Amino acid sequence: MKRVTTLPIEGKAIRFAPGRDNEPAASFWKIWAEGSEIYASSRSPNGLAKISVHASGQIHCRLERKLKHDMAPLMQLGSGPWLHAFELRFLLSDSAHSPFGERESLKNKSSYLLDVPGGFLLHANLIVGSMGTPYDSPFRLSSVVRFYGGRVFATGAPQYS
Amino acid sequence: MLEMDSNNRDHIKYVREKLKPTVTFSGKSGRRYVEVLDIHSESGVNVLLVVPMGDEAVRSNDEGPPQDTSAETLAPRSFLFSCARSSVEIAAPNGLSVAIIELDWVDTAIELVKGQPTTLDLGVLSIRIEPHNLIPGSPFLASPRKLVCRPGIDEASPRTWDYMVFSRFNGFELTSELRPLSVSLQNKNLSTALKQLGSREELLMTIPTAALALSATLAAPSASARVLGEFILRDIR
Numbered sequence A: 001m002k003r004v005t006t007l008p009i010e011g012k013a014i015r016f017a018p019g020r021d022n023e024p025a026a027s028f029w030k031i032w033a034e035g036s037e038i039y040a041s042s043r044s045p046n047g048l049a050k051i052s053v054h055a056s057g058q059i060h061c062r063l064e065r066k067l068k069h070d071m072a073p074l075m076q077l078g079s080g081p082w083l084h085a086f087e088l089r090f091l092l093s094d095s096a097h098s099p100f101g102e103r104e105s106l107k108n109k110s111s112y113l114l115d116v117p118g119g120f121l122l123h124a125n126l127i128v129g130s131m132g133t134p135y136d137s138p139f140r141l142s143s144v145v146r147f148y149g150g151r152v153f154a155t156g157a158p159q160y161s
Numbered sequence B: 001m002l003e004m005d006s007n008n009r010d011h012i013k014y015v016r017e018k019l020k021p022t023v024t025f026s027g028k029s030g031r032r033y034v035e036v037l038d039i040h041s042e043s044g045v046n047v048l049l050v051v052p053m054g055d056e057a058v059r060s061n062d063e064g065p066p067q068d069t070s071a072e073t074l075a076p077r078s079f080l081f082s083c084a085r086s087s088v089e090i091a092a093p094n095g096l097s098v099a100i101i102e103l104d105w106v107d108t109a110i111e112l113v114k115g116q117p118t119t120l121d122l123g124v125l126s127i128r129i130e131p132h133n134l135i136p137g138s139p140f141l142a143s144p145r146k147l148v149c150r151p152g153i154d155e156a157s158p159r160t161w162d163y164m165v166f167s168r169f170n171g172f173e174l175t176s177e178l179r180p181l182s183v184s185l186q187n188k189n190l191s192t193a194l195k196q197l198g199s200r201e202e203l204l205m206t207i208p209t210a211a212l213a214l215s216a217t218l219a220a221p222s223a224s225a226r227v228l229g230e231f232i233l234r235d236i237r
Helices: A102-106 B006-019
Strands: A009-011 A013-020 A029-034 A037-044 A047-053 A059-063 A069-071 A082-090 A112-115 A120-129 A144-148 A151-155 B023-025 B035-042 B045-052 B058-060 B077-083 B086-091 B097-103 B106-112 B118-129 B145-148 B162-169 B173-178 B181-185 B201-207 B212-217 B222-235
Touching: A009 A013, A037 A120, A037 B035, A047 A082, A069 B035, B006 B035, B006 B045, B077 B118, B086 B145, B086 B162, B097 B145, B097 B162, B097 B173, B106 B118, B106 B222, B118 B173, B118 B212, B212 B222
Parallel strands: A013 A112, A082 B045, A120 A144, B023 B058
Antiparallel strands: A009 A151, A013 A029, A029 A037, A037 A047, A047 A059, A059 A069, A082 A120, A144 A151, B035 B045, B077 B106, B086 B097, B097 B118, B118 B222, B145 B162, B162 B173, B173 B212, B181 B201, B201 B222
16 A cells, blocks of 8 residues: 555556545545446445446446446546546545555555545546547646556646646 | 535535434444445536545444333333235346245234344245246346335335345356345334334334345255344434
């Protein structure tokens, strides 16, 4: 479990969670790509949540083994080449419990903790680029996870269109 | 990273203090973690709110006697549990019906003492397969099906009680599984109040107490299992 000090981070899959005092403050999310589909999942003691983003633009979610539900489809960001899939908002608060056993369950898998100071919250947006989109093509969001060319990138610095 | 604003603070307060969902764990000990995941759309944007919860969300099925230990509070209370017969058909990917899952009709008196979990036998869940519609050696995963039930305590019923039945055929044996459902019955949420339930009390009902899996084979096409339910009468926190 690495504490993120610099962005972007990249890999075939990214596991990340908001952190406080070098410990996860919420369950980890994993984002990865398989073929032309992108998946995101989080396993907490309450069960598994899984989101699938399809090449058709459809987005589905499934909680535990229940039936899948449709979410809003991919949405174009302005007139640029990027499409917005979903936003994760981690609403951390005082006296909330922290997940436990995360280090043990992750074993040696690479994962990242994004430090969230008190009084702040973490937004992570999944932004998808169509084939041929330059990775550094700008858009207007502050904290994102981008999928590009079969790899996933998490960036934090504000970028402006 | 964004600075927390009043909307965020209000939302955390709403989830943790007003909505205040609770998870009841077995046993008293152990570290617990509960997280609320709220999935919704804001003007076409998919938003997933993750709210880690605190002590307010954690309860145990064995919290011991209530604070009020008066004879009246601790006196046994009688309720009538009933559930009509319900069934669902399981289909193979080719559309043919391959099994019927049936939950037996039940009508039984239950006696509860506040603070004491009570486990009761609530009848039989059975499976009956159609061997002629199954092809030996051809495994498949069936689409999950809803088993719609309507359990009631006296005149009160939860709004929905639908089991999702997951079935698979390994080429020889068809197995169907359903997982526990639970509800907290509170008079403020019921159209017909439970006369024996106080305004600060809840009746927690979990059926079955653990996942139930039924298996039938081409040679033995029927199987059944007893359904156990757990009931807890306790104070609302």
